[in-house]
Amino acid sequence: MSYRTCKTCNKKVTESTGKGYWCARCQKDEESFTLRYVFSAKFSDATDEAWFSIFHEQTEILLGCSADELAKLKSHEETPNFLCQLKKAKWVSFLFRICVSRTEYKNVKRQKINVIDIALVDFVVDTRFLLNEIYAMKD
Numbered sequence: 001m002s003y004r005t006c007k008t009c010n011k012k013v014t015e016s017t018g019k020g021y022w023c024a025r026c027q028k029d030e031e032s033f034t035l036r037y038v039f040s041a042k043f044s045d046a047t048d049e050a051w052f053s054i055f056h057e058q059t060e061i062l063l064g065c066s067a068d069e070l071a072k073l074k075s076h077e078e079t080p081n082f083l084c085q086l087k088k089a090k091w092v093s094f095l096f097r098i099c100v101s102r103t104e105y106k107n108v109k110r111q112k113i114n115v116i117d118i119a120l121v122d123f124v125v126d127t128r129f130l131l132n133e134i135y136a137m138k139d
């Protein structure tokens, strides 16, 4: 759900042989790291369902907290709070901008869906848009 990254360049870090965490890009040890999300989830609407890959910034919007905050909830034996935070995203309407691509691995073709952008549904704006579309059909 999340991985350790360098605070300077956001690339993945590994535990150093010495003290701290090694960033291969910056070529140095860091004392600490920042967690970044990499998240997959199944989404559905009235037409179908599909698995989406969601990256850091979009997952923060979806779950309403940073990866570091979520890890704290999980590690401090605050499991009810951790689950509560995850459940906040359930049954919430979001608009997704997605990128669909086809990949092939070992002669197996798969569809890959990445979330590019995410936003809460603004029902007032959407209703105005639909009303304008309906009025345009009258003419």
Ligand SMILES: [Zn+2]
Residues within 6 Å of the ligand: 006, 007, 008, 009, 010, 011, 023, 024, 025, 026, 027
């Ligand atoms: Zn770095």
